[in-house]
Amino acid sequence: MAKTQVEYAVEGIVTRQMIEIGKKEGIDPQWVQKRVSEGRIVVPLNINRPCSVVGIGMGLTTKINASIGTSTDIADIDAEVEKAIAAEEAGADTLMELSVGGDLNKIRKEVLAAVSLPVGNVPLYQAFCEAKQKYGDPNKLDQEMLFDLIERQCEDGMSFMAIHCGINLYTIERLEKQGYRYGGLVSKGGASMVAWMKKN
Structure with missing residues (x-):
């Protein structure tokens, strides 16, 4: 290896x-x-x-990360590829591919083929989409599905990933006891992970 x-x-x-x-x-x-x-x-x-x-x-110049991605309402692969190319041409240093609608495997592969930037993503987005398709409920995602997906995405060429592992049952309990939170849970992946953890 x-x-x-x-x-x-x-x-x-x-x-x-x-x-x-x-x-x-x-x-x-x-x-x-x-x-x-x-x-x-x-x-x-x-x-x-x-x-x-x-x-x-640390000690390096600030980098620009551009985010692109389909939604469940608009899943246009060509538009995502165009956005990725535009981000690279505009000087982005890295790219996040955050699609949640359409053929997520195809979108990822086409974006990766279109640019030379390091491309990252949030594996949970696709994992919850696949669990919803397979079981009718994203919270039925099992750990092996997630790990298999991460392996597939790495094999495709993803350079980095946002993995929502900074929360555990103890922190969820503390957040709930705390009561009101300014802004609530502002991360889509983090909020989805909390919902999954509470259910499972």
Whole structure:
């Protein structure tokens, strides 16, 4: 199995990606390697899909992440591909593909093929869509479905993912005891995860 940038960095190895980030940022690649090894810089990549090299994190320039994605009302693959290309041409550093309507596998593959940016997503969106299609209820999602989906998305070439793992039953209990919350749960994926956790 191929090593990750973190694994190389922990071993003290400066990769060509770290050298490229150093050149782009005007900093010593050794410094990049040290920060990657500490988890202070990330380099979103995927061995299954070449993409532009971007360093994100401590001491680096601020990056622009563009978000695209279909809805259950409008699922136009061509429009999403056009938006992805427009985001890259406008200077986005990374892209989030957040579709929830239409053929999600096809949309993802076409967007990945259209741009050279690192592309990320929220696996829970598709997982809940698939659970709803299969069982009639997104909260019937089982863990293996989610893990299988994440593997498929990685095989397709996703460079990074938003995984809603920062909440547990204890934090849900505290939020409920707290009562009113300004803004409530503002993350769609996080709110869906909380609903799933409470039901299961």
